[in-house]
Amino acid sequence: MQTRTIFGRHYALAVVAVIFLALLAAAGLRSAPGVLMVPWEKAFGWSRGAISLAAATGIFLFGLTGPFAAAAMQRFGIRATVVTALAMMALSTLASLFMTHPWHLVATWGVVSGVGSGCVTNVLSATIVNRWFVTNRGLVMGLFAASTSTGTLIFMPALSAIAQAGGWEPVVICVAAAMTLLIPLVLWLLPEWPADVGQVPYGADPGHPPPPRLGGNPLKTAFNALGEGVKSRDFWLLSGTFFVCGFTTNGLVGTHMIALCSDYGMAAVAAGSLLAIMGLFDLVGTTASGWLTDRLDPRKLLFVYYAVRGLSLIYLPFADFTFYGLSLFAVLYGLDWIATVPPTLAIANRTFGTAKAPILFGWISASHQVGAASAAFLAGASRTATGSYLQAFVVAGAVAIAAAFLSLLIGQGGAGARAANPAPSAA
Secondary structure (H helix, E strand, C coil): CCCCCECCECCHHHHHHHHHHHHHHHHHHHHHHHHHHHHHHHHHCCCHHHHHHHHHHHHHHHHHHHHHHHHHHHHHCHHHHHHHHHHHHHHHHHHHHHCCCHHHHHHHHHHHHHHHHHCCCHHHHHHHHHHHECCCHHHHHHHHHHHHHHHHHHHHHHHHHHHHHHCHHHHHHHHHHHHHHHHHHHHHHCCCCHHHHCCCCECCCCCCCCCCCCCCCHHHHHHHHHHHHCCCHHHHHHHHHHHHHHHHCHHHHHHHHHHHHHHCCCCHHHHHHHHHHHHHHHHHHHHHHHHHHCCCCHHHHHHHHHHHHHHHHHHHHHCCCCCCCCHHHHHHHHHHCCCCHHHHHHHHHHHHCCCCHHHHHHHHHHHHHHHHHHHHHHHHHHHHHHCCCHHHHHHHHHHHHHHHHHHCCCCCCCHHHHHHCCCCCCC
């Protein structure tokens, strides 16, 4: 077989570029309800709580789909799974142009787009990293995690400007078009395995054995992995802390930040620009987190990340709600937005092995999205009941600080200790 390269370099770099774009676009779709919450409220007269329910449904299914998507990638292939997911996202967002009742919003932006986007998330990143890389896994996972969170944040000012100028419908059309344009790119540039282009994984020796391939029914594979995971103390600790990660990021800030700023008289475009600043700093922070994960104890990294995030969230409701007054929060919180992903995957890889880790990481990521869905719904319900987001943000900050201390308990015995205390290496 002829070896394929990209500009004379390892083809893994082309795979990274394609997956980065897919994650970026899917994250943009998941961020759109945060931009459209106020426009939908004005256009249809629906309560913020009803709209938050649709957003929460999408976030919940986004997470729940993860382990089954990872198993489907093992059984049917990455390319087929990603193309199907992109088509689902494009069609569901277009269908929302015709909605007239709140349940239509739940069906399109909640159910169908939630399942579709759940195939293009951390489990896809983990599968690609474990198939295509032997060294620098933490760094690449950090880059992928940054693309997911940066996509959530960096699209917001652009989508906010579109919504402000033309209403919510052009935003929907732009999101659907982005999903559609990615389909031929994935079909053309994304092989299944390094061997399909005559290569071994990046950083591997020429005689590197192929990784084990899990087959069988994706549902059975996913549940078998869960059955193994629930027996592990570290699985529960990772799931619990990742629940808090979702609760304090895309569920709360990603969904309600623009609406919170609107309550204080800040224009949607300015609020979206703050989120873009977070996204830019997140690109730096999460990529750096991946680099650090290759070298340091991931438990200690998780402690720092959750503690800083908690303090930032407690500070936010008491900040001066001007663009400049919130810039400190945007920088500090942005650096920490989803820096937890690389160390969490590193522990899962070393605890469960690279073949099963993507599926188990899918279940851990599901807890992340359950946390995010809880925050998206509860913060909206709290705002509807009290007229303020204050309680939601302070509670989220306190929970994040608790998660920081839970992180130090990971790996206190058995395989978990080996996972959480690896010898520093470049792998």
